[in-house]
Amino acid sequence: MALAIFDLDNTLLTGDSDYLWGRFLVEQGLVDGDHYERENQRFYDAYKAGTLDIFEFLAFSLKPLAEHDMETLNGWHRQFMEQMIAPLIQAPAQALVEKHRQQGDTLLIITATNHFVTAPIAAAFGIDNLLATDPEIVDGRYSGGVAGTPCFQHGKVERLDSWLAETRHNLEGSWFYSDSHNDLPLLEKVTHPVAVDPDQQLADNATERGWPIISLHLEQ
Incomplete structure (x- = not known):
């Protein structure tokens, strides 16, 4: 049983949920629209x-x-999922x-x-x-701070290493699917790194190293 690790945004999803949550807040009038949209971009x-x-x-x-x-x-x-996320979950990723899952692999999203x-x-x-950046919760509410290490770049490796130690899984025969050069530190650690609809820097790295490059986008 191998570990199959998936990045989320622009990998399993055909868009970026973090960016789109910001767009959702703007469209619903829940934040200062012009300023928030500009900073989000x-x-x-x-x-x-x-x-x-x-x-x-994160601040x-x-x-x-x-x-x-x-x-x-x-x-x-719940409204965000229906309006902005559901259309980004496409058949190839599923x-x-x-x-x-059918191969009996352990499934993990890291984002x-x-x-x-x-x-x-x-x-x-x-x-x-799921390994994700954890917002701090104090007295049942989000504080606006971060709990622990953000799950980003080398932080993904640190968080995964902790998870492996806690769960007694290992990276033997492991897979990692990602679109982003920000994930190179983790792609370099797994047995089977796969570039998914990659950005140019990751595409260049994947080509140079002989990593598979695949698409999870439906053909238009």
Whole structure:
């Protein structure tokens, strides 16, 4: 039984849930629209360029969670799932997950996007194991801070290593699917790294190293 690890945004999903949650907040009038949209785009561009300051971004993106109670947030998230996430879950990604499930592999999503946004998405794929950036919870509410190591770049490796030690899994025969050069530290650790609809930097690395390059997008 091998470990099959999946990045989420732009890998299993044909879009970025973190960025889209920001767009959802703007469209619903829940944040200062012009400012939030501008900053949301700035951070997304920095992520794609590999220059994102993860702590600056988290201070921005977790602030709205701290301003509302859990019941309200969960209600908004159900609407977000229906309107913005469901269309991004396409058959090729579902088929890949199912192939590994049928092989008896242990399924794990690992993502920089925070646990509030991603837990219902992992559930939609039927994947119980999720490593995501954890927003801090104090007295039943989000504080706006981060609990532990953000699940980003080398932080993904650190979080995965801790999970492996806790669960007694290992990386023998493991797979990792990702679209982003930000995930090179983890791609380099697994037995079978796979580039999925990769950005240019990852595509170049995958070609140079002989890694498979696949697409999970439906043909247009």
